[in-house]
Each structure stands twice: as structure tokens, then as C-alpha cells.
Amino acid sequence: MSNNHKPYQLASYEWKGRHSIIEVNGSFIGGDNLCVIAGPCAVESEEQINTIASFLSKQGIKFIRGGAYKPRTSPYAFQGLKKEGLRLLKQVSERHELNVVTEVIDFSLLDEIYEYTDILQIGARNMKNYQFLKELGKTKKPILLKRGMDATIEEWLLAAEYILLGGNEDVILCERGIRTFDSSTRNTMDLASIPQIKHLSHLPIIADPSQGTGNRELVGPMSLAAVAAGADGLMIEVHNNPENALSDGPQSLYLDQFAELLPKIKKFAIAAGKVVDLREMANSERLNN
Numbered sequence: 224m225s226n227n228h229k230p231y232q233l234a235s236y237e238w239k240g241r242h243s244i245i246e247v248n249g250s251f252i253g254g255d256n257l258c259v260i261a262g263p264c265a266v267e268s269e270e271q272i273n274t275i276a277s278f279l280s281k282q283g284i285k286f287i288r289g290g291a292y293k294p295r296t297s298p299y300a301f302q303g304l305k306k307e308g309l310r311l312l313k314q315v316s317e318r319h320e321l322n323v324v325t326e327v328i329d330f331s332l333l334d335e336i337y338e339y340t341d342i343l344q345i346g347a348r349n350m351k352n353y354q355f356l357k358e359l360g361k362t363k364k365p366i367l368l369k370r371g372m373d374a375t376i377e378e379w380l381l382a383a384e385y386i387l388l389g390g391n392e393d394v395i396l397c398e399r400g401i402r403t404f405d406s407s408t409r410n411t412m413d414l415a416s417i418p419q420i421k422h423l424s425h426l427p428i429i430a431d432p433s434q435g436t437g438n439r440e441l442v443g444p445m446s447l448a449a450v451a452a453g454a455d456g457l458m459i460e461v462h463n464n465p466e467n468a469l470s471d472g473p474q475s476l477y478l479d480q481f482a483e484l485l486p487k488i489k490k491f492a493i494a495a496g497k498v499v500d501l502r503e504m505a506n507s508e509r510l511n512n
């Protein structure tokens with residue numbers, strides 16, 4: 224294979240010679256934009272998702288995350304509201320002008336989830352599900368491809384290559400921490416992967432410091448560090464009642480913590496040559512803020 228003997232081709236920087244910018248309903252991920260995706264780990268109830276969506280929208284956030292189907296380590300843990308969760312996501316996204324990012328945990332759910340989401344999130348556990356990646360290559364929606372918890376950067380880019388090879392060019396990578404010998408944090412956030420991916424690939428890369436650290440006290444600093452390292456965006460877990468969250472409460476920011484973090488993210492973005500991509504709000508909305 225040509226291309227500097229890299230095992231991946233379509234994912235390589237050289238293939239394009241510039242960094243890709245991915246359009247999602249008139250918003251852009253990549254380039255000078257810093258995209259902020261926020262929301263709960265899982266959709267839990269109408270009241271929960273509506274409270275969070277309303278809050279995020281008032282902050283100008285354009286993308287809400289939330290799992291309707293959750294890949295839980297324990298079969299006894301909350302598995303998600305499933306179809307009802309998808310319906311609630313759609314409802315709040317329309318009400319609050321938000322794009323939806325939700326995980327497709329299995330190929331058998333792709334058709335069901337497809338119409339309810341704007342970005343298909345593929346979790347760390349599925350990054351090496353190659354048959355699934357091939358099917359995702361045939362879809363037309365942007366794919367947020369999380370890094371497998373044991374995946375090298377090369378394996379991750381080869382996973383992206385599977386999707387690109389199928390014809391879907393809209394792949395966004397997401398660093399979410401890897402397993403190392405250290406159990407002090409949930410995962411070890413590999414911040415160096417961000418500039419490394421920028422060097423090796425044209426694909427946008429965002430960071431998920433929530434799964435990356437497992438601890439809300441570390442989410443702020445690691446968000447800023449990821450922006451400083453050149454990330455194109457952040458995915459941050461936010462909850463209106465983290466103590467009682469049905470999944471990932473300890474790593475979920477309180478709403479006011481997120482509101483305090485956002486201006487800092489804006490400053491770091493500017494220092495990194497980017498602008499946080501926020502929804503333009505009418506003055507009346509701003510005043511109510």
C-alpha cells in the first residue's frame with residue numbers, strides 16, 4: 224500500500240491533505256469550531272431529560288447526549304429506557320433545538336435508533352466489532368467512534384477505516400480513556416492521542432473526560448487540557464441530580480458546575496485557535512439565563 228506504509232489509507236491525513244469538517248444539520252465539527260456535546264449518561268425520565276435539555280439549551284449548547292440503550296458492565300444495572308428513551312430524546316431535541324447524540328449498542332438496534340439521532344455514537348465496547356463497523360459504513364449519518372478501552376491509536380484508525388471504506392465519510396473520533404495499571408481514575412485519559420490523531424488523520428477528534436476520569440472533580444481540568452491539546456470538541460456528562468443518577472453519577476457534573484466550566488472552555492478554545500460553537504440566542508432568552 225502507498226501512503227507512507229500506513230495500514231489505513233482513507234483515515235490518514237495524507238489522503239485528504241487537510242483536516243475534515245463534518246456538517247451536522249448546519250453545525251460544523253472540526254476546523255475552527257469547538258463542539259460541546261453534553262447531557263446525562265442515560266435518559267432516565269421525561270422530567271430529567273427535559274430539565275437537562277432546557278438548561279443546556281439556555282447555555283447555547285447545540286448537542287445533547289443521552290443513552291437510551293446502555294452497555295452496562297452488570298446485567299443487573301439500569302439498561303436504559305430503550306424506545307421510550309429515544310422518544311424522549313426526540314421530544315426534547317425538538318423543543319429545545321438540540322441535536323441528538325445517542326449510542327447504538329448493537330447492529331440489531333441500528334434501524335430503530337437511526338431516525339431518532341443526529342449522530343450515531345459507537346461505544347468503546349464496539350470499536351472492534353468489525354461487522355458492525357462495515358454496516359455503519361453504509362449509513363448516511365455522522366458516526367462518533369469512541370476509542371476502545373484497549374485499542375492502540377492504529378487499531379482505532381483502522382476501525383474508522385472500516386466505516387470510511389463502506390462509504391460513510393463522516394467519522395468523528397472520541398478519546399475516552401484507556402485501561403492502564405492505575406485504578407485511581409476510572410480510565411487513563413490519553414491526551415497525547417489528540418495531537419497524535421491530528422498528525423496522523425484528517426478526522427476530527429473530540430474528548431470525553433467523563434468516561435475518561437470517572438470523577439466529576441477531574442472533568443473540568445481534563446476538559447480544558449483536551450482543548451489545549453487541540454481537541455475539536457468535548458463530550459461531557461451532566462445531570463440535574465447526580466447522586467441519584469441511574470448510571471455514571473460520580474462522573475456527572477452538576478448543572479451549575481457545567482455553567483461555571485463553559486466560560487473557561489471558551490477561553491481555552493480561543494487560546495487554542497478555536498471558538499466554542501454555541502447557538503445564537505435571542506436577547507429574551509439570554510436575559511432569562
Ligand code: PEP
Nearest residue numbers: 264346347348369399434
Ligand atoms: C457513555 O458515553 O456513556 C459510554 C458508555 O461510553 P464508552 O463507550 O466510552 O464507555
Ligand code: MN
Nearest residue numbers: 264434460471
Ligand atoms: Mn456514561
